Structures are given as structure tokens and as C-alpha cells.
Amino acid sequence: MKRSQHLIQGSTIIAVFSVILLTACSNDLSRIKAKSLIVKHNNFPISEYYELEKNHFKMLEKTGAVIAAPMKKEVEEILQYLENNKLIEIQRKRKESSTWMGRYVGHKMMVFIPKKNKKYILKENKHSYNLKTCDINFHKITGIKTYNDYNYAEVEYELKRENWTPFGEFFKTKKPSIIKKNVTMVLYDDGWRIR
Structure with a gap:
């Protein structure tokens, strides 16, 4: 009986530490999470005109x-x-x-x-x-610099011009296909948000 009590207590302690560890890890800003926030915030793809x-x-x-x-x-x-x-x-x-x-x-x-x-x-x-010239779509995250002491992160990412229309062909060689951007994200009690 004592042995099963120790096993239950040991299992409970492991479960508590697992929850704490998972909660701590969920505050990390992953590239997948950053991409999701950027795409949702900007409603990509968008039309350039x-x-x-x-x-x-x-x-x-x-x-x-x-x-x-x-x-x-x-x-x-x-x-x-x-x-x-x-x-x-x-x-x-x-x-x-x-x-x-x-x-x-x-x-x-x-x-x-x-x-x-x-x-x-x-x-x-x-x-x-x-006149629509092309679509601008999310391309990729190029870097994340997290400032844990201040609960924010600087995220660098790229957008890509694609699906050029006949009206856009004139601009295709005059505008870069890749657009470099950055955004600040802040960690709140319920997760990361774009500032």
C-alpha cells in the first residue's frame, strides 16, 4: 500500500513538472507561431495595385x-x-x-x-x-530575436510578389520580388501578439 502511495505521489509530481515545463515552453516564440500571427494580422495574400x-x-x-x-x-x-x-x-x-x-x-x-x-x-x-498588379504573400521568417526580460521579440520576415497580372508585367523588373519586413511581438498573459 505504501509503495502504491509513493508511486501515485511520484506520478503526480512528474505530471505537475510536465505541465510547468510545457507552460514555460509555450512562451517561446516559434517561427510557426510568428508566421501564423503575421499572416492573420495582415490577411495574406493581399493585392498590390x-x-x-x-x-x-x-x-x-x-x-x-x-x-x-x-x-x-x-x-x-x-x-x-x-x-x-x-x-x-x-x-x-x-x-x-x-x-x-x-x-x-x-x-x-x-x-x-x-x-x-x-x-x-x-x-x-x-x-x-x-489596377491589380500582383499578389503579395507571406514568404518566410528570416529571424527572431527574443528579449525575455522585457517580454517582446523582434521578428524579421519576407513577403513575396507573385501571380503578376498583365498590368503588373511592366513593374515586374522594376520592383523586387522579395520584400523584407520586421515586426515587434509582445508576450501577454494569454500569448504572443503583434504590437
Whole structure:
């Protein structure tokens, strides 16, 4: 009888220490837990987009001190690429203006999205289109630095651009496929959370 009492007490002590050990280990921030928190917090995958204005003006010639900003070179390249690849249609109207300050001639350009490409419009208003370029998805955790005395951790991770749309092909070589990020996570009584 005494022997079975000692076995029961010994088993109870082992069980208590196991629970304490498991509880202590559960406060460690694993890569799996960090990934889960990041993905949940950011709702990956997310869509990246390019905001394309519907109206543009391209200066053809200018005399005098006319104040009219020229089209940015990058915007001109994007419009040309999209139009050449039949992703957009551009309606051009010649516009001239003369004032006491000078004269300018240019094209007012109105951008339209053909029906077959409307599936890439994430949002539209009267001034612009938000055109999906790709998905951004969680890639991997690259490092975790835990500060146990202060109950927080710095987590470094990478995101990856993928599933490029025809509108995104222009940007594919101009944007990195891997995006490096970091986040602070804090240990609360109920577990780890993103700060």
C-alpha cells in the first residue's frame, strides 16, 4: 500500500513538472507561431495595385511662360506600355490655349479599360482606376530575436510578389520580388501578439 502511495505521489509530481515545463515552453516564440500571427494580422495574400489616373495631358509644344506641367516620363512610359499591349485604350483630343503668357498645344488623354481587362480593376472612382498588379504573400521568417526580460521579440520576415497580372508585367523588373519586413511581438498573459 505504501509503495502504491509513493508511486501515485511520484506520478503526480512528474505530471505537475510536465505541465510547468510545457507552460514555460509555450512562451517561446516559434517561427510557426510568428508566421501564423503575421499572416492573420495582415490577411495574406493581399493585392498590390497601381493607381492609374483617367485623364492626362501631354504637352506637344509650348511658347512663352505658360504654366503647364509636362507629363512625367514614368507615366508616359506606363501609358505607352499599357496601350501597346492593348490593356488600355486612350482617347486623345487636341487642346490649344493662348494667353498673354504664351501658347501651348497638347493632347488631352482619356484612359479607358477594355471590357476583357476590367477583371483587374480593384477599385474605380471618377478620377482613377486601381489596377491589380500582383499578389503579395507571406514568404518566410528570416529571424527572431527574443528579449525575455522585457517580454517582446523582434521578428524579421519576407513577403513575396507573385501571380503578376498583365498590368503588373511592366513593374515586374522594376520592383523586387522579395520584400523584407520586421515586426515587434509582445508576450501577454494569454500569448504572443503583434504590437
